[in-house]
Amino acid sequence: MSLRLYDLAGADAERPFSPYCWRIRMALAHKQLPVETIPWRFTEKDAIARSGQARVPVLVDDDRWIADSWEIANYLEEAYPKRPTLFGGSAARALTRVYSTLGDMLVADIFRFIALDVFHHVHNKDREYFRTSREQRVGMTLEALVGDRDSRLAWFRQELAPLRHTLKAQHFFGGERPLYADYAVFGPFQWARCTSPFPLLAADDPIASWRQRMLDAFGGLAGKSPGYDLIPVK
Amino acid sequence: MSLRLYDLAGADAERPFSPYCWRIRMALAHKQLPVETIPWRFTEKDAIARSGQARVPVLVDDDRWIADSWEIANYLEEAYPKRPTLFGGSAARALTRVYSTLGDMLVADIFRFIALDVFHHVHNKDREYFRTSREQRVGMTLEALVGDRDSRLAWFRQELAPLRHTLKAQHFFGGERPLYADYAVFGPFQWARCTSPFPLLAADDPIASWRQRMLDAFGGLAGKSPGYDLIPVK
Numbered sequence: 199m200s201l202r203l204y205d206l207a208g209a210d211a212e213r214p215f216s217p218y219c220w221r222i223r224m225a226l227a228h229k230q231l232p233v234e235t236i237p238w239r240f241t242e243k244d245a246i247a248r249s250g251q252a253r254v255p256v257l258v259d260d261d262r263w264i265a266d267s268w269e270i271a272n273y274l275e276e277a278y279p280k281r282p283t284l285f286g287g288s289a290a291r292a293l294t295r296v297y298s299t300l301g302d303m304l305v306a307d308i309f310r311f312i313a314l315d316v317f318h319h320v321h322n323k324d325r326e327y328f329r330t331s332r333e334q335r336v337g338m339t340l341e342a343l344v345g346d347r348d349s350r351l352a353w354f355r356q357e358l359a360p361l362r363h364t365l366k367a368q369h370f371f372g373g374e375r376p377l378y379a380d381y382a383v384f385g386p387f388q389w390a391r392c393t394s395p396f397p398l399l400a401a402d403d404p405i406a407s408w409r410q411r412m413l414d415a416f417g418g419l420a421g422k423s424p425g426y427d428l429i430p431v432k
Numbered sequence: 433m434s435l436r437l438y439d440l441a442g443a444d445a446e447r448p449f450s451p452y453c454w455r456i457r458m459a460l461a462h463k464q465l466p467v468e469t470i471p472w473r474f475t476e477k478d479a480i481a482r483s484g485q486a487r488v489p490v491l492v493d494d495d496r497w498i499a500d501s502w503e504i505a506n507y508l509e510e511a512y513p514k515r516p517t518l519f520g521g522s523a524a525r526a527l528t529r530v531y532s533t534l535g536d537m538l539v540a541d542i543f544r545f546i547a548l549d550v551f552h553h554v555h556n557k558d559r560e561y562f563r564t565s566r567e568q569r570v571g572m573t574l575e576a577l578v579g580d581r582d583s584r585l586a587w588f589r590q591e592l593a594p595l596r597h598t599l600k601a602q603h604f605f606g607g608e609r610p611l612y613a614d615y616a617v618f619g620p621f622q623w624a625r626c627t628s629p630f631p632l633l634a635a636d637d638p639i640a641s642w643r644q645r646m647l648d649a650f651g652g653l654a655g656k657s658p659g660y661d662l663i664p665v666k
Contacts, residue, residue, distance in 0.1 A: 286522070286524060286527070287524060288520070289519070289524040289606055289607060290521060290524040292604070292605065292607030293524055293605060293606065293611070293613055295601060295602065296530070296531070296605065297527070297530070299597040299598055360530055360537060361530070364533055367529060368526055368529065370526070371526065371529075371530065372527065373526030379527055
């Protein structure tokens with residue numbers, strides 16, 4: 199076993215910020231698997247060509263290359279069955295998929311708040327690629343996408359109601375302990391924390407309390423990584 | 433064991449339509465537990481007073497009264513552990529809660545389309561109560577709430593994206609077989625089918641295919657119950 203993770207980095211190589219890579223960083227810690235992380239920039243497509251696609255996370259386990267956070271999580275569960283389970287059984291694995299999808303949609307929702315902040319952290323050599331590809335995807339400039347973000351904050355917080363109601367009743371989506379479902383949803387929030395001071399969550403939001411528990415997990419793996427202070431403002 | 437379920441009925445006692453009661457009807461079938469259903473109308477609060485609250489579903493197991501669909505599902509899982517599991521384990525049970533919440537929110541979203549259709553099916557003696565209580569809750573008349581429902585359909589379908597993406601990849605939220613997560617989300621769709629001909633889903637929507645599988649489950653328990661033909665229109 200020799201695990202390597204290609205992990206998105208920006209101008210600061212010590213500030214990993216990809217929402218999808220953070221899922222896998224947390225999953226690897228959950229599995230108690232040591233990993234060598236390789237800072238990677240958007241335009242370094244050649245470095246991960248053997249994965250058959252052009253995005254991170256990419257995990258390399260000896261000579262096996264796996265891409266896509268959901269695929270990697272499933273690979274880890276199957277390849278390392280004696281390590282703590284990421285899903286909690288086969289039914290739980292099926293039930294987890296919706297969290298992965300909810301997390302993916304959170305990325306799109308959060309991007310409308312932090313697009314310019316992310317751009318600020320992207321490596322110089324990636325900036326043109328980042329701006330062009332993202333503006334093409336959303337059909338407008340990053341500035342227009344973000345617009346008057348304060349005016350959309352109430353709507354965004356309202357959209358989180360299903361997560362909030364669940365976290366009012368239990369510590370983690372996985373119950374008493376976090377599971378991959380938690381990492382799938384946490385990744386986007388950690389992405390925001392690493393790149394933007396914008397207060398997405400109110401201080402008294404149960405999601406903010408859960409986020410703090412996630413930041414503290416695994417000896418503060420996520421919380422000690424460079425990011426903005428989260429002093430949520432109402 | 434003698435199970436009785438107080439189940440919402442309308443003018444037609446043979447057309448149960450509560451989204452929350454349907455969750456429990458499906459859960460009882462899943463658990464292979466026979467049940468006597470008692471048609472109940474909104475204003476018959478006295479009949480279920482022993483449950484300590486005023487809504488259905490209410491399950492009576494010998495002399496034990498249990499209310500609230502999530503509480504009932506948990507009761508059934510604990511009281512009948514040798515019957516097929518509703519959740520799929522303890523992690524899966526925790527992960528299921530978000531489906532219950534998503535289902536609850538679906539009720540609110542769908543009500544904006546079918547409020548007048550539901551009203552049409554409510555028993556005469558319940559009509560004033562139903563209209564007054566619902567209009568108070570939403571802060572407008574039922575007619576204003578429904579408004580131009582066609583204009584909101586694209587938005588509603590877009591909101592279902594997390595469910596759709598999951599059901600593109602697997603037959604049920606629970607995987608190869610339905611679990612309580614499926615019943616929690618199906619209840620609101622069955623409520624709509626029982627009361628309204630309005631085509632909430634497009635024919636080629638993976639959610640529509642899943643709904644059909646749910647209607648067919650347990651010998652067509654839900655599909656054979658009186659409701660509108662679902663010939664989804666694009």
